[in-house]
Amino acid sequence: MSGRGPAGPGSATATVTATGREDKGVGASVPRPDGTLKVTGEFAFSSDLWLADMLWGATLRSPHPRARIRAVGLAGALRLPGLAAVLTHDDVPGRKTFGLEAADQPVLAGGEVRYQGEPVAVVAADHPETARRAAAAIAVDYEVLAPVTDAEAALRPGAALVHPGGNLVRHVRIRSGDPHAPAAVVVSGRYEVGMQDQAFLGPESGLAVPAEDGGVDLYVATQWLHVDQDQIAASLGLPAGKVRLVLAGVGGAFGAREDLSMQIHACLLALQTGRPVKMVYSREESFFGHVHRHPATLYYEHAATADGMLVSVTARTYLDGGAYTSSSPAVVANAATLGAGPYQVPNVSVDAYGVFTNNPPCGAMRGFGAVQACFAYESQMDELARRLGMDPVQLRIRNAMTEGSVMPTGQVVDSAAPVAELLRRVSGAPLPQGVPGTACAGGPGGEPDLRDLPGGVSNTTHGEGVVRGVGYAVGIKNVGFSEGFDDYSTARIRLELVAGEPAVTVHTAAAEVGQGLVTVQAQIARTELGVDRVTVRPADTAVGSAGSSSASRQTYVTGGAVRAACAAVRDALLGRAALRYGVPAADLTLADGKIASRDAGVLADLAELLADEAIEQTVTWRHRPTQPIDPETGQGNAHVQYAFAAHRAVVDVDTELGLVKVVELTTAQDVGKAMNPLALAGQIHGGTAQGLGLALMEEIQVTGGVVRNPSFTDYLIPTILDMPPMNLHILELADPHAPYGLRGVGEPPTISATPAIVAAVRAATGRPLRRVPIRPDDIAGL
């Protein structure tokens, strides 16, 4: 051995201290406090954890999308030297199933497997290769059954059932106005969205360490520690207090870590063997180890007056949830409630269905439900504009939602909804020059640089057959958990003297997944308490739940909790000062590290008041309550906040080969308040990139329930060559209901990027392009 010892669990993940000046508060482009550890390789991701006596876990997965398990033979595995444990369905001591919204997914399959890749057994061994071979040596006798693979057909009478209760996960019905209202123009279309993968780079992984009290400590990458804790404890048959979770470094999430992957398995193996167990999925296994974005089929009909006012939107949407429930109910609700888009539509009829099949389970991915709907309704808006002979941006602006608009659910949009302004921003931006030698160069002549053309240095064109197109889209997303969910976060703030200087410690269970929450939490504490030195402790279950790092909610909700807990600390501090100086607390203020009274000026330094005793407050904070929606009409105030973004895409298309080069993307988004402009830009850039991926390249290809491309060789995500320059227009129209006026930012860019790019390719080619991702065949007309 040489060099340092390998990283211990939880080491250097998030205990990061940043000291700073006043310009490191809310609104400043504060660099990440964990940046240094991340650029030196010292930041401990969940796959980096290591203990001297640890074992490696591995998982045996079903090769069949649907089969009955007749027998499981362990003899071959048990013979292998170095093997420590083999566990199957019968070895799960507690609840045999888990799940976010319904516990319907087996920890280890028992009688039947319902998707390819479903875990059947787990093993632990002294080397990862031994563990893999042991898993491979388990003999499972399957009776292979015909899989259910077509979501629409699965709802028809007589369809084979994935679960005994039927194939419908959820049907959400929205009715407002008169869907049969007369109109001058009607356009209709059928749209398809392929199965997208979150493709985070850091694979599912973690380290489970058995504890002396009979419990287990789990260091893991996840999006919501407490919902993991509850599910793990139930399946281990332990009280939640004996299952302690610490957030290890998270290599991206994007929804894929909301559901459990290796958590229960590693804990089971650790408790069985009495040794720490590490599990790390390979990339191929990762494609089977988490849920994906729901593939969807969407039938839309838009009706409008001759001058382009929307009269009605009618939609039927089928979302393939795969084998288990996961987050499908919420995905269906989003696809339905947001199904008409960011427009004022007097008459709406939407039916969205989540369906069980034997395809891979689908659940949360950035923008869920809204992404699929937006591709359909924005494609429809373009088609409507074409039929009306209108400019597509003008048609959108004419129908744009504003503050005060009424959603199809009857909910009044009660903060800024600058849909028209977002469209004006992106459409008003200057257009990039054409590439010399192409059909619409418009710029200087001469030979094109191959690198500027579709196909690049593959040398597939020198400009011939290359056509430019421009497209637009705008989208809407709800922020936070909806439909009456008790959506809260907890923050513990400690203010004390450290080496004579006031210092703040922020402790929450909120998952930093790369988005920069760890930075924003510290910024809020600095702004609220005027203290430079702020430490954000590693997230763990020793403090109350923060809810999920999803639904664009964490800066809003955990940010709100940190602010509220800081206010409680400030109140306690001023109360202490009031007692000491005999001044009413209401007359006191805390600013620049000093306590001042309205009349007497500065009374004391912060340090004086903290000399004897620290101040610590824990606060649970909730956003405004939402309501369930009516099951018949979909009416109700389902969402706490709406967020909007618009995109303009400029593309060059090689119309002969079907290759697309995205030349430029321009985005406008209202963020309410730019808490950290640098991190904000990163969210918009990254979200846009994932939208580009869905438009042009990203699809898990599933045939007969079997995944055909579980690797980064065959599942393509955008590279730096695929991404164009991106121009951002940020609006800060405060939402009076939200902390600092902020609006969730993570998801909107992913939603509108996809349809804008498709619209641009349509503009270039004239092809209908009603399915994403677009395939070269679709463009070339093959």
Added chain:
Amino acid sequence: MRVSCTVNGAPAVADDVWEGESLLFVLRERLGLPGSKNACEQGECGSCTVYLDGVVVCACLVAAGQAQGRDVRTVEGIADGGALGAVQQAFIDAGAVQCGFCTPGLIVTTDDLLRRVPRPADPEIREALAGNLCRCTGYEKILDAVRLAAARRASEDPPPGAGPGGPGRPDDAVGPGEPAGPGAAGRPGR
């Protein structure tokens, strides 16, 4: 088998290496250098990029035995002493780090690019970094970081071409940023 090589300037020996192990596995699990990341295990993502005898490679595609007697430099060896390298500091300052899983590979790849091409144009940056996948940033801030690092190195370095072989690493005028805070005290493993 035993594998002996030089890692970040110091001799390193790993014993009981199974022949099927990659250089990446040996670095991460046997030599205590988990900075190089494993995200695809098939040379598609670039997260495990290291120098092998001065040439950047995907450590996941190098069999451990192939590293015998050779010189390996990982992301852990990019910083000079306590100070961050110009590329590392630029990645922080430009906002090019989000989840950070791709970052070690990008740091090494960028370091290599700027050694070969001190002031790369955007198309050259894109071409050089095309083998490094990032899922968080959309690459805009990564481009900014490379441009920033190039500019800073250019303003600090003597003119390039002063001689081959281990081009002088600039003494970074830009500080290492704030101290990283407490490490893993009280937790297992350290």
